[in-house]
Amino acid sequence: MKNTKQPRIKLNKQSFIEKVENQIERRNFLLSFYNDIYLPTLQKFNGKVYNKRFINALREYADESTCIYELENNYIRVQRSRDKFSYTDYDDIYIILELSSDNRIDANASITHPIGQKWLTSFQEYTDELRSTINNYDKYMTIAEELQECIDKYAKIPSAFRENIELYNKFYLK
Numbered sequence: 001m002k003n004t005k006q007p008r009i010k011l012n013k014q015s016f017i018e019k020v021e022n023q024i025e026r027r028n029f030l031l032s033f034y035n036d037i038y039l040p041t042l043q044k045f046n047g048k049v050y051n052k053r054f055i056n057a058l059r060e061y062a063d064e065s066t067c068i069y070e071l072e073n074n075y076i077r078v079q080r081s082r083d084k085f086s087y088t089d090y091d092d093i094y095i096i097l098e099l100s101s102d103n104r105i106d107a108n109a110s111i112t113h114p115i116g117q118k119w120l121t122s123f124q125e126y127t128d129e130l131r132s133t134i135n136n137y138d139k140y141m142t143i144a145e146e147l148q149e150c151i152d153k154y155a156k157i158p159s160a161f162r163e164n165i166e167l168y169n170k171f172y173l174k
Contacts, residue, residue, distance in 0.1 A: 007148040013141075017134050023091060026080040027127045029066075030093040033078055034120070037061045038095060039111070046107035050099050071097055075116075094119050 011019060037058060045054050050071065058068050058076075064084035069077040079092040096116030098109035110116065133140065154162070 007144045024130050026091045030080050042107045045105045050105050
């Protein structure tokens with residue numbers, strides 16, 4: 001007897017795609033902000049003492065859905081919300097800002113910093129992964145349906161046997 005149970009979904013396909021497209025749009029904005037605003041501003045302030053003027057120069061380009069946080073440790077966080085009233089639906093990008101020992105902005109060290117480069121690469125890779133969820137929605141739904149069938153079969157195995165099995169990959173959200 002074929003199991004007709006479907007995995008529960010929070011959003012239908014169209015709503016899911018709209019949500020992910022909005023997230024991709026926010027992430028594209030943040031990447032554009034990094035390339036078109038942050039990098040030129042960084043070059044403009046290269047060698048100058050870091051102070052409030054640098055953050056204010058970045059904030060000149062922010063709109064009501066964008067928040068630029070002060071330098072913390074050695075990074076700046078730029079946050080883009082779904083809209084100006086959204087406090088939980090946002091994306092952010094972390095940007096390294098290296099300062100010399102006398103508190104001067106070092107543009108080259110900021111751009112080439114290995115952790116900053118890794119953050120930027122990871123940011124871009126996750127954006128590509130989001131695009132993949134849209135492009136492969138039906139394929140992923142088929143996998144989810146197969147998983148639901150397997151879970152239902154496994155639930156029918158006596159608990160004494162299930163307790164004896166250790167599934168090392170059961171935490172499938174790596």
